[in-house]
Amino acid sequence: MANYAIIGAAGAIGSALTSRLTDQGHNVFAGVRDLSTAAGLTESQQVKAAEIDATDWDAYAPFFKGMEAEFGSIDGLAICVGSILLKPAHLTKQADYQQVISSNLTPCFAALHSVARRMMKTGGSIAFCSSAAARHGYPNHEAIAAAKAGIIGLTLSAAATYATYGIRVNCVAPGLVDSKMAQPIVQNEPSLKASQNMHALGRIGNPKEVASALSWLLDPEQTWVTGQVLGVDGGLATVHSKRA
DSSP states (O other): OOEEEEEEETHHHHHHHHHHHTTOEEEEEEEEEEEGTTOOOOOTTTTTEOOOOOGGGGHHHHHHHHHHHSSSSSOOEEEEOOOOOOOGGGGOHHHHHHHHHHHHHHHHHHHHHHHHHHHTTOEEEEEEEOOOGGOOOTTTTTHHHHHHHHHHHHHHHHHHHHHGGGEEEEEEEOOOOOOOOEEEETTSHHHHHHHHSOOOOOOBBBBHHHHHHHHHHOOOOOOTTTTOEESTTTTTSSSSOOOO
């Protein structure tokens, strides 16, 4: 049994990962923006929830301190927060750009900043969520691609920095996943069809598929896996689709 922290545990991927980890017998310290969204998560005695603003650097130290008080250790961490912005650079306002960086890249860096010193004592595993948009050029993705590419760079550098402490750092790079933040695309039939056609497998993903990959990366059995970017994207970033 291991103890995992999940930031964004009430979201589509975060809740799927929480369910998967608890089904495997692990404990989860669920970070949510509002405790009212954690009701379904905390029905399990293996889940304890705490409020956290994922964009606030100062929020992470007390969050991880609370986890240590509850479970005794932090064996793994997954960051499952983010946003989507589809605009060309010339139409992207500075405030929009800063919001994309703040909601995607900043939580990963801020969490690493706080948890690394704790994990340096015993080792552990960290998993971030990047995007297929960081690995292949798509129109109108400049801001989100920049933020998600930053997560890949952070993953690689942190994996090198903390390997000697037994800390593994990896990330997944999903394609479009059916989630609340993707609803403007999913609920628009032409946009959904276009996105499906871009994926070689002919469909968008579901949160459980990404959660499965995250749980595999977090698993202590994967002791020789670090600095990896795992595409969970239906081939979006690497395989040309005949449908497109």
